[in-house]
Amino acid sequence: MQSAARPRFVRAMTIYAIGDIHGHLDLLRVAHDRVEADRAREGTRDAPLVHVGDLVDRGPDSRGVIALMMALVAQDDRVTVLKGNHDNMFVLFAQDIPTEDPHLRRDLSWLHPRLGGQDTLASYGIDTSLPMAEVHRQTRAMVPEAHIAFLDALPLSLVHDGVLAVHAGIRPGVPLDRQTPQDLFWIRGGFLDDVTDHGALVVHGHTTVINVELHPNRLAIDTGAAYGGPLSAVAIEGRDVYLLTDAGRKPVRPLG
Structure with a gap:
């Protein structure tokens, strides 16, 4: 009589995600290296990689970040880059007539x-110390049109195998195709404090956390690269999340 087959463990599909970059090309290269090292260790060569937006602002090399991401997206169909609110503000300023994001307080501007x-x-x-009209003229003349077109065309979300990746979050209870760009770019209140099961795990940046936070319904991965913190890269498998480090995977413990 043939013995019963041993049960086979089947791991959930892997998706990689990287938090808000904010012009830190050096940190982005390290995050990419960690993803590639994990692919080699875990045999996940085909797994997608999503960046949750905010390529620009605050860091020293937004131009270099955009150039790298343009090249990467063009040559690697595993890579998705989402549009963040800072990316959108750059696009709005670079138009023929510069405009501000309507979500900004009236006493603030992108500059x-x-x-x-x-x-x-x-x-x-x-x-940028010159009068605003001259700053805008230089922007139109010196920023490659391809960079603005790339940022402007970035998607606002990615859905993959139980994961919904967006920049800031979602309006709970609203279908994805009815979410407004302003919510996907900016939302905090009404999302961060919501405990609704969204079906998919919502992976987002925008709101800085000290360490990657895994909540029952969402995963926050903006660990403050804009303010001197790390740029976090994670591997997501179902509801299991691993922070990628130089020493390998580190499990992220769920909260709540």
Whole structure:
């Protein structure tokens, strides 16, 4: 009589995600290296990689980040880059007539030191101490049109195997095709404090956390690269999440 077959463990499909970059090309290269090392160890060569947006602002090399991401997306169909609110503010400023994101407070602008637009333009050699009209003229002349077109065309979400990746979050209870860009770019209140099971695990950045946070319904991965913190890369398998480090995977313990 043939013995019963041993049960075979089947691991959930893997998806990699990287948090808000904010112009830190050096940290982005390290995060990519960690993803590639994990692919080699775990045999996940075909697994997708999503970046949750905010390529630009506050860091020293937004231009370099955009150039790298453009090249990567063009040559690697596993890679998705989402549009963040800072990416969108750059696009709006670079139009024929510069505009501000309507979500911003009226006393702020993209070039306010708190938001980091000055750092982005400086990476293109633009002198932001000049009058605004001249700053805009230089932006139009010195920022490659391909960079703005790339940012403008970025998707706002990615759905893959039980994961919904967005920049900031979602409006709970609203179908994805009815979510507004403003919510996907900016939402905090009404999302971060919501405990609804969204069906998919919502993977997001935008709101800085000290360490990657795995909640029952969402995964927060913006660990503050914009403010001197690390740029986190994670591997997601179902509801299991692993922080990628130079020493390998580190399980992220669920909260709540």
